[in-house]
Amino acid sequence: MTPLEELLAERIRRYGPIPFADFMRECLYHPVYGYYSKTELQRLADYYTSVDVHPIFGRLLARKFAEMWEQLERPKEFLLVEAGAGVGRLARHILDFCEATLPDFFAALRYVAVELSASRRKQAAERLERHGRANHLRITQEIPEHVPAGCVFSNELMDALAVHRVVMTAGSFEEVLVGCDHGRFVDVLGPVSTCAINDYFATQGITLHEGQHAEAGLEACDWIAEVGRRIERGFVLTIDYGHRARELFDERHMRGTLLAYQQHRVSEDFYRSPGEQDLTAHVNFTALENWGKRSGLKTTEFTSQTAFLLALGQPNEFADVYDPGQTETDQIRARLQLKTLIHPEGMGERFHVLLQRK
Incomplete structure (x- = not known):
């Protein structure tokens, strides 16, 4: 039994079954025992992200982001906020490229790396020390209260925000709670723990099939609405x-x-x-759009990662994929890594990109 397992079991014994969202939040973000409090090596042992494939992802x-800065008429300071920055790998790719290739934008760029995990913030500070000393970067636990002009962005964060689990039974929702039976966690059906779950599905016009299980991403909804309130002028x-709601909740x-990942x-x-x-x-992009509207965010683009990256890389024929002095073998390897990001059978069509503006 893991230390966190003991803590959760004791909580359930004392107070009764808990929403799965509470269980998931503790499993991922408990400050001592949560999955994302572990070292970066633990994550790499279980899965990898677009950032791990090649620096071209950050470069594109x-x-x-430089286009966004132009669209906002080149503000003196452009606040670029990465939510879920981890150990700063993507931040470094972006900052290094801007410094070397986009000097005008880099002069205005103020990068904020947001990360809950203290150990990962420490790793990020070490990796990004040079940019921090030059006042182009700060690392924090919270998204800034006010973003005058800039962009808040995330890569594979929304899928890791806690969700409630529900099942449609005799035409109404029951919530799948977490109970404990003889030391083992089990599903327990009960009334929904908050009316926000009913609102979540009603707002999107979603009716589940009888017996269908689904997730309600209330935390993601709260997150996008709050981020929208903090942005004065800019983008998310x-x-x-994930998918839009009609596809996400189909037959x-x-x-x-909901899935668990361990050791790939x-x-x-x-x-x-x-x-x-x-x-x-999976992320419900319809919910992000709907709750974003509540704080003034308007959808300007929703597309696949393939189309998104192709549009950014094609103007210079993906010259950004190469590093100075690379051998032909290195260049071939870089092109293959690029294909992983954009090929429909790789990450290209599984991942989607939502751009909202205020």
Whole structure:
């Protein structure tokens, strides 16, 4: 039994079954035992992201951010806020490229790397020390209260925000709570723990099939609405895997989309080794759009990662993929890594990009 497992079991014994959202939040973000409090090596042992494939991902994003700066008529300071910055790998790719290739934009760029984990903030500070000393970067635990002009962006963050689990039973929702039976976590059906769950589905016009399981991403809704309130003028860019609501809750997803990842293996054993495996659910982009509207965010683009990266890389024929002095073998390897990011059978069509503006 993991230390977190003992803490959660004791909580359930004392107070009764808890919403899965509470369980998931503790499994991922407990300050001592949560999955994202672990070292970066733990994550790499379980899965990898677009950032891990090649620096071209960050370089193309940098070009997109420079476009945003131009669209905002070149403000003196452009606040670029990365939510879920981890150990600063993507931040370094973006900052290094802007410094070398986009000097005018770099002069205005103020990067804020937001990360909950204290250990990962420390790793990021070490990796990004040079940019911090030059006042182009600061690392924090919270998104700034006010973003006068800039962009808040995330890459594979929304899928790791806690979700409630529900099932349609006799025409109404029951919530799948987490109970504990003889030391094992089990599903327990009960009334929904908050009326926000009913509002979540009603707002999107979603009716589940009888017996269908689904996730309600209330935390993601609260997150996007709050971010929209903090932006005075600028953008929110979300990159993640998921769908719009009509596809996300169709008959192909009768069991929901929640999955557990450990050692590059995927399962539906959500209760195994709390704090030692990643838990994710597909992102509902319709919900991000709807709740974003409540704080003034308007959708300007929704597309696949393939189309998004192609539009950014094609003008210079993806010259940004190469580093100075590379051998022909290195260049071939770089092109293959690029294909992983944009090929429909790789990450290209599994990931989507939502751009909102205020």
